[in-house]
Amino acid sequence: MAGTYTPVALPFTVAGEKEDLLTLLADQRALFKVTVRGITEEQARTRTTVSDLTLGGLVKHLALGERNTLEELRERDETAEFDMSEAEHAYDLTDGETLAGWLDEYDRAAAELDEYVAEVGGLDELIPQPTAPWQPEREWWTIRKMMLHKLRETAHHSGHADIIREALDGQSTMGALFTMPDA
Structure with missing residues (x-):
């Protein structure tokens, strides 16, 4: 599918609306x-704005959202x-948690969710x-609405992450795309 910012190759064959949804969500992720x-x-773990949000916390939150x-x-x-008790630390990397660990969980949960949607009728x-x-x-909600919500949620928090990262070290996501290694 043309129109993505990143090279996206789905690991399964789908067509039509499923392909569009899963490709755009994979691109946003x-x-x-x-x-x-x-x-x-x-x-x-560094706060760079007046918000309590951190980059690691956003990774964790999105990973939990995929799993949920x-x-x-x-x-x-x-x-x-x-x-609500599960939400208490949904945006925090707690002791013993690592960015790498949550990035791995994000990838696993996203892959499982996508596979489920690809296989559902x-x-x-x-x-x-x-x-x-x-x-x-x-x-x-329809599965469609759930996946559109997942796309919206990912895009919403990507915006947060971009602002936090720019305040951290000046890097912007779109600027980093020019230095992105081959996927």
Whole structure:
């Protein structure tokens, strides 16, 4: 598919809307990873803006989001509730956690989610969403909507990461694309 910023090759064959969604999401994930490329563990934990967000925290949050989306698709739990205690450190690298470890988890979770979506029959299947303080009534989303939400969430946090990285050492994601190693 043309129109990506990074070289994207899906590890499976899909066509049409699935190919578009999975390719654009893979591209956005790759752009996010360009933003965090080459940082140290210390830099991954460094706040560079008035926000509490850090690059490492964003990697962890996106990895957890990939994993949670996959669980929602697989389990289809009509009684699921978001556990707010799990969110307490969702944006923090805690003791014993590493940037490399969360980048690996991000890659694993994204690959598993993409494979699931590639193999599922269609994108119109309705999946129950967990209730949460920001979504107190049960909603049913199509797989399409879930994947579009994942694309939006990844792009949203990629913007955060780009600002944090620029404040850290002046690197911008788009500038780094010119020095990106071959994938």
